[in-house]
Amino acid sequence: MDIQYNEEVVSQIAEHFESILQLLGEDPQREGLQKTPMRAAKALYYATNGYRMNPAEVMKQAIFEYAGSRLVVVKDIEIYSFCEHHILPFFGKVSIGYIPNGNMIGLSKLARVVDVFARRLQVQERLTAEICKEVFDTLSAKGVIVVCSAQHLCMKMRGVEKQDSSTTTIDYLGAFAEDPDLRNQFFESLKH
Ligand SMILES: [Zn+2]
Numbered sequence: 330m331d332i333q334y335n336e337e338v339v340s341q342i343a344e345h346f347e348s349i350l351q352l353l354g355e356d357p358q359r360e361g362l363q364k365t366p367m368r369a370a371k372a373l374y375y376a377t378n379g380y381r382m383n384p385a386e387v388m389k390q391a392i393f394e395y396a397g398s399r400l401v402v403v404k405d406i407e408i409y410s411f412c413e414h415h416i417l418p419f420f421g422k423v424s425i426g427y428i429p430n431g432n433m434i435g436l437s438k439l440a441r442v443v444d445v446f447a448r449r450l451q452v453q454e455r456l457t458a459e460i461c462k463e464v465f466d467t468l469s470a471k472g473v474i475v476v477c478s479a480q481h482l483c484m485k486m487r488g489v490e491k492q493d494s495s496t497t498t499i500d501y502l503g504a505f506a507e508d509p510d511l512r513n514q515f516f517e518s519l520k521h
Contacts, residue, residue, distance in 0.1 A: 390438060409447060423443050
């Protein structure tokens, strides 16, 4: 994803990173760290670029007429996000199912919508719900279901969690809320 860096904002973030390095007991002037504040600022700006994007606009670029009415499943979209409590990464996969209502969305755009919400400070539950609601509203789908599985570095690095455990969140709207069979059909399709 190409992004436009706001030079003024990025350089202000870099100044803060320099202070943080000092507060941690580092010497920001030593050779390995001289460019670190600017690099870290750019990396953080990039990783939170979802704040500066409109998910509905991203989706509307790739909505096509489609007469089908069967379940569409897009599986294992990678996500990288930051937990809003510790500003440490969480990462994993999102799978989305929807029942079309006269149109469909290009698969790569669905992945970009996931990025728009993931590239912000998040909690996994809200990330899952926001993706679900956005696809439901913007696509006018008959139903949407989203499942997200992720590992949280704030848990792993602080030793709160066993190293191999992950967290799964699920949200659904419309037909998936009304029909458990439809939800089962979705979960069944994820196994293959
Ligand atoms: Zn956290």
